[in-house]
Amino acid sequence: MIPYLLRLVVKAAVTLFAIVTVTFVATRLSGNPIDTFLGEGLTEEGRQALISYFELDRSLWHQYLAYLRGVLSGEFGLSFVDRRPVTTVVAERLWPSGQLLLASVALTVAVSLPLGVLAAVYRRSWIGSAVMVVAFTGYAVPSFVLAIVMVLTFSYWLNWLPVVGNGTWAHFIMPTIAMSGVLVAALTRFTRNAMLDVLGQDFIRTARAKGLRETRVVLKHGLGNASITVISVIGLQIAGLAAAGSVVVESIFSWPGVGQMLVNAAILRDYPVLQFGVIAVAVAVVAINMLTDIAYALADPRIRLARA
Amino acid sequence: MASLADPILRLRRRTSHKGQGADIIQKIAMVLAVLLVGAALFAPLLTPFDPLQQSLLSRLRPPMGFDRYAPGHFAGTDELGRDVLARSLHGLRLTLALAFAGAVIGLVIGGLLGLIAGLRRGWAEDVIMALVDMQIAIPFTLVALLVLALMGSSLTVLIFVLGIAGWEQYARIVRGEVRRIAAQPYLEAAKTAGAGPVYTAWRHVLPNLVSPLVVQFTLALSNIVILESTLSFLGLGVQPPQPSLGSMVGLGRDYMPTAPWIVLTPAALIVLLTFTVQILGDWLRDRADVRLRER
Numbered sequence: 291m292i293p294y295l296l297r298l299v300v301k302a303a304v305t306l307f308a309i310v311t312v313t314f315v316a317t318r319l320s321g322n323p324i325d326t327f328l329g330e331g332l333t334e335e336g337r338q339a340l341i342s343y344f345e346l347d348r349s350l351w352h353q354y355l356a357y358l359r360g361v362l363s364g365e366f367g368l369s370f371v372d373r374r375p376v377t378t379v380v381a382e383r384l385w386p387s388g389q390l391l392l393a394s395v396a397l398t399v400a401v402s403l404p405l406g407v408l409a410a411v412y413r414r415s416w417i418g419s420a421v422m423v424v425a426f427t428g429y430a431v432p433s434f435v436l437a438i439v440m441v442l443t444f445s446y447w448l449n450w451l452p453v454v455g456n457g458t459w460a461h462f463i464m465p466t467i468a469m470s471g472v473l474v475a476a477l478t479r480f481t482r483n484a485m486l487d488v489l490g491q492d493f494i495r496t497a498r499a500k501g502l503r504e505t506r507v508v509l510k511h512g513l514g515n516a517s518i519t520v521i522s523v524i525g526l527q528i529a530g531l532a533a534a535g536s537v538v539v540e541s542i543f544s545w546p547g548v549g550q551m552l553v554n555a556a557i558l559r560d561y562p563v564l565q566f567g568v569i570a571v572a573v574a575v576v577a578i579n580m581l582t583d584i585a586y587a588l589a590d591p592r593i594r595l596a597r598a
Numbered sequence: 599m600a601s602l603a604d605p606i607l608r609l610r611r612r613t614s615h616k617g618q619g620a621d622i623i624q625k626i627a628m629v630l631a632v633l634l635v636g637a638a639l640f641a642p643l644l645t646p647f648d649p650l651q652q653s654l655l656s657r658l659r660p661p662m663g664f665d666r667y668a669p670g671h672f673a674g675t676d677e678l679g680r681d682v683l684a685r686s687l688h689g690l691r692l693t694l695a696l697a698f699a700g701a702v703i704g705l706v707i708g709g710l711l712g713l714i715a716g717l718r719r720g721w722a723e724d725v726i727m728a729l730v731d732m733q734i735a736i737p738f739t740l741v742a743l744l745v746l747a748l749m750g751s752s753l754t755v756l757i758f759v760l761g762i763a764g765w766e767q768y769a770r771i772v773r774g775e776v777r778r779i780a781a782q783p784y785l786e787a788a789k790t791a792g793a794g795p796v797y798t799a800w801r802h803v804l805p806n807l808v809s810p811l812v813v814q815f816t817l818a819l820s821n822i823v824i825l826e827s828t829l830s831f832l833g834l835g836v837q838p839p840q841p842s843l844g845s846m847v848g849l850g851r852d853y854m855p856t857a858p859w860i861v862l863t864p865a866a867l868i869v870l871l872t873f874t875v876q877i878l879g880d881w882l883r884d885r886a887d888v889r890l891r892e893r
Contacts, residue, residue, distance in 0.1 A: 313744065426880075430876050434828055538828055557834070
């Protein structure tokens with residue numbers, strides 16, 4: 291168990307190190323950051339002063355080490371837009387994003403598990419096909435199209451729901467659904483496949499032979515065993531998909547979260563905020579992935595023994 | 599009339615029925631694919647209007663069949679009086695071209711890295727597979743945001759971003775297939791018969807790779823269409839005045855209460871495109887994968 295955990299931690303650390311390095315390389319590839327980000331209205335003397343202040347005249351290797359030192363001591367600089375520490379800017383946007391994420395995952399699980407089980411049990415009838423069409427639609431419709439169509443229908447046409455903000459529970463409806471579309475598609479497919487694998491096992495036949503009721507066979511013996519796979523998918527795939535989805539959905543509904551902040555920072559070229567935001571989201575996704583792997587190993591002895 | 603061979607007979611019957619022909623939805627998707635590609639290729643011939651031509655006298659005109667319809671502008675006009683249909687068709691053209699370029703770049707990068715990882719074991723394989731794991735772990739939309747913000751949203755940068763969006767899937771497939779094939783007896787036989795590495799790769803490895811790669815290419819195409827239109831929608835992809843389906847939806851958002859046709863036409867085209875490509879991709883996968891057919 292311990293060697294397996296160590297491997298997971300090392301893997302997460304290497305991934306994070308790579309992300310930090312990629313953000314460094316990306317900023318340096320795009321040219322001198324002073325020219326890119328401060329640009330106009332700067333005298334030649336001021337420019338030289340800034341270059342030597344930020345040590346941009348030193349070697350790339352030196353700059354990289356200085357950058358790593360800053361990252362390790364939590365120094366990510368100030369926002370170009372409002373001059374506040376980027377850590378503060380990101381921190382105050384975590385909770386709104388977290389709320390939306392939790393709501394979307396809750397909705398996704400509530401919809402996908404029953405749909406996936408139905409699709410597996412009735413895979414040869416129209417019910418199974420209908421469920422797979424729903425899952426398929428979730429993949430094919432981009433979240434911004436789903437959001438736009440909902441806004442058009444429920445806000446402008448029917449006048450039922452508010453478009454921007456996160457004040458009341460009504461504000462949650464459309465962003466949550468827009469976020470969940472692709473998540474439902476992914477999780478329904480995985481649930482169906484996991485259920486099909488489990489339902490083909492010998493112990494399911496044994497359970498039926500014992501005379502158990504079919505609902506009990508499917509839910510207890512079937513879903514009970516499939517749930518390990520399903521939970522790992524929620525942790526491994528859904529976290530990444532949700533992070534990508536929040537970028538789009540939050541900026542459409544002016545949701546004051548990390549996703550909207552990233553898009554604004556990208557458009558305004560507020561590079562310290564963008565850099566730290568990407569690192570923060572990556573840390574969150576990698577951490578969720580690692581915790582999922584650990585939980586998976588704890589739940590299933592076959593995994594930790596096989597891989598250790 | 600039960601016999602011992604029944605299960606096998608049933609199996610054979612099922613496999614010969616499924617996956618051979620296409621069902622009605624798949625046939626519709628094929629027709630749509632031809633129509634969409636045709637519309638993209640011949641966009642300048644299909645509409646008399648220039649997608650960039652402004653006409654301030656006929657701004658925000660609705661599509662055919664509504665009041666204030668401006669004759670000739672079948673899908674209406676936008677806030678600058680530009681023809682929505684012409685912009686949508688040219689946007690489709692650009693979106694498809696970008697998606698194709700991105701998918702080809704991903705195929706080349708991922709295919710080569712997968713080939714190296716599959717043929718050369720040891721540290722090269724470890725490094726490549728670590729890169730694959732990393733690409734899977736990081737939400738790619740964030741990387742795209744970072745790169746586009748830093749390097750500016752030119753078409754070159756956009757193609758580069760779309761190209762590296764999905765390379766890891768190709769790498770995984772090629773590595774897996776190469777390792778599987780390397781263990782086959784016929785490869786041993788070819789080597790014994792004196793076949794060189796290039797001949798073996800061309801004659802024995804490549805033909806086995808074609809069908810999984812075609813499937814992955816099709817599925818990647820639809821992912822890249824969604825990524826491109828999402829980035830353009832956010833204002834970080836294709837830059838105005840050049841029309842792309844995503845940027846038309848993004849820019850038309852401000853006029854949604856009064857002129858919903860500006861966003862609905864390109865949005866419908868995006869959905870039509872992703873549906874078509876995904877149905878074809880699924881169909882190709884079912885045909886290629888015998889194990890899936892059994893389900």
